[in-house]
Structure formats: structure tokens, C-alpha cells
Amino acid sequence: MRKLLMHTCCAPCFVYIENELKEKGLMNYNGTYETVDYTAYFYNPNIHPKVEYERRKNAFIEFCKLKEVKxxxxxxxxxxYFVKNVVEQVGENKKFQLRCEYCYYIRLKKVFxxxxxxDFDIVSTTLTISPYQNHDVIKKIGEKLQSEYGIEFRYVDYTSHFREGQKMARELSIYMQKYCGCIFSMDAGKWVY
Ligand code: SF4
Structure with missing residues (x-):
């Protein structure tokens, strides 16, 4: 069985995906499923403020314990570091055109x-259950890292299950945040990218 490392942005986004991985496996590009040995990986260093970071991290740990997920x-x-690099690296004619592009890159690079x-065979991310994220950019970054590291990046569009996942998370009383994560999204007080 192949090994999947699933980057997990937060527990609520993982709930539906974890259930699907357990029940059916990881979706292939042709719509079939592959049974995988999966491990969830939490790395989200720019959640603001620190107390919010701790809340999301603890929710992730509790959920994994509840579902016995590695x-x-x-x-x-x-x-x-994040804010400094957003200023230095993001903008016109810089390495990254979008703040979120840079954010996806630093997180997924660590996962790879x-x-x-x-010795994992596949990397994926729970970010792609959210209709608020930029899927084209996530896919582009994942494919770039796939070539760099020689490990498959699997893009799965889970967005049609976003509401269902949120409902499942509420039923489990998992902590649910109100903004994406970084200081910029918090400052705006809503989901903005
Ligand atoms: S809005 Fe979300 S994806 Fe974009 S930079 Fe902030 S934390 Fe990262």
C-alpha cells in the first residue's frame, strides 16, 4: 500500500477528507479510489495570533486522537518571518505574485x-476542500514541488463536500475558526485572499 502524507490546514477541513480516506481511499484522477496508508501533517506557522495557532493545533491533535489517525x-x-517575506517576495515582478501563493509554497515545501x-509516496493537502482557496495556484505549487522532490502531488477537488465537512466538524464539537489564518485575513475580518 502506498503512503500518503496529507498536509492538514485545520481539523474542520480534515474531517470529511479523513472519513473519505478511511472509507474509500484517495481519489485518482479517473475517479477511482486507491487505498492508502495515510498520515496527517500539521504545519501552519503563520496563523495569527499565537493563541489562535494553539487552538487550531490542539483541535488537530484532538481530532487525530479521536479518529486514531497517525x-x-x-x-x-x-x-x-512570514510577514517579512510577504513584503520582500510578494508583489509585481517578485518571486510570488500572490500572498497566498507564497503561503501555500512554504507550507507544502515543508510537507514535501x-x-x-x-519515504512517503504521495503528498496532498486539505486546503482543496475549501472553496475560498485558490485551487489553480495550489495545484501549480504542488506540481512544482512534485518535480523538485520526485514525490507525487495529488490534487483532489473536495469542494463539493465542504458544507458536509463543516457539519460533521460541528457535530464533533471541533473548534471552527472564522478566518483563513494569517494576520492579513484576520485583519479583514472575513475570508479574503
Ligand atoms: S489568507 Fe490564508 S492562504 Fe492566504 S496567506 Fe493568509 S493564511 Fe495563507
């Missing part, structure tokens, strides 16, 4: 590094 927490928090060191 998991890894990369417990690194660095708001300053871990996957490489620990």
Missing part, C-alpha cells in the same frame, strides 16, 4: 521535505 505536528510558529525524509 499524525505529525511540525510545531513551528514564525509570524515575523518530510515526505522525502520519511
Amino acid at each position: 499524525n505529525v505536528v511540525k510545531d513551528e510558529y514564525d509570524l515575523n 521535505e518530510y515526505a522525502k525524509e520519511n
Whole structure:
């Protein structure tokens, strides 16, 4: 059985996906399913403020414990580094055109590094259950890292299950946030990218 490392942005986005992985497996591009040995990986170093980061991290740990999911927490928090790099690297004629593009890149790069060191076959992310995320950019970044690390990136569009996943999370009384995560999305007080 192949090993999947699933980047998990937060527990609520993982609930539906975890259930599907357990019940059916990982969806292939032709719509069939592959049974995989999956591990969830938490690495989201730019959630603001720190207390919110701790809440989301703890919700992830509790959910994995409840569902007996193998998991890894990369417990690194660095708001300053993120903000400094958004200023320096994001904008016209810079390495990244969008703040979220840079954000996806730093998170997924860390996941690929871990996957490489620990012999995983596939990397994916729960970000793609959210209709608020930029799927084209996530796919582009994932494919770039796939070539760099020689590990498959699997893009699955889970958005049609977003509401169902939120309902499942509420039923389990999982902590649910009101904004994406970084200081910019928090400042706007709504889901903005
Ligand atoms: S809005 Fe979300 S995806 Fe975009 S930079 Fe902020 S935390 Fe990252």
C-alpha cells in the first residue's frame, strides 16, 4: 500500500477528507479510489495570533486522537518571518505574485521535505476542500514541488463536500475558526485572499 502524507490546514477541513480516506481511499484522477496508508501533517506557522495557532493545533491533535489517525505536528510558529517575506517576495515582478501563493509554497515545501525524509509516496493537502482557496495556484505549487522532490502531488477537488465537512466538524464539537489564518485575513475580518 502506498503512503500518503496529507498536509492538514485545520481539523474542520480534515474531517470529511479523513472519513473519505478511511472509507474509500484517495481519489485518482479517473475517479477511482486507491487505498492508502495515510498520515496527517500539521504545519501552519503563520496563523495569527499565537493563541489562535494553539487552538487550531490542539483541535488537530484532538481530532487525530479521536479518529486514531497517525499524525505529525511540525510545531513551528514564525509570524515575523512570514510577514517579512510577504513584503520582500510578494508583489509585481517578485518571486510570488500572490500572498497566498507564497503561503501555500512554504507550507507544502515543508510537507514535501518530510515526505522525502520519511519515504512517503504521495503528498496532498486539505486546503482543496475549501472553496475560498485558490485551487489553480495550489495545484501549480504542488506540481512544482512534485518535480523538485520526485514525490507525487495529488490534487483532489473536495469542494463539493465542504458544507458536509463543516457539519460533521460541528457535530464533533471541533473548534471552527472564522478566518483563513494569517494576520492579513484576520485583519479583514472575513475570508479574503
Ligand atoms: S489568507 Fe490564508 S492562504 Fe492566504 S496567506 Fe493568509 S493564511 Fe495563507
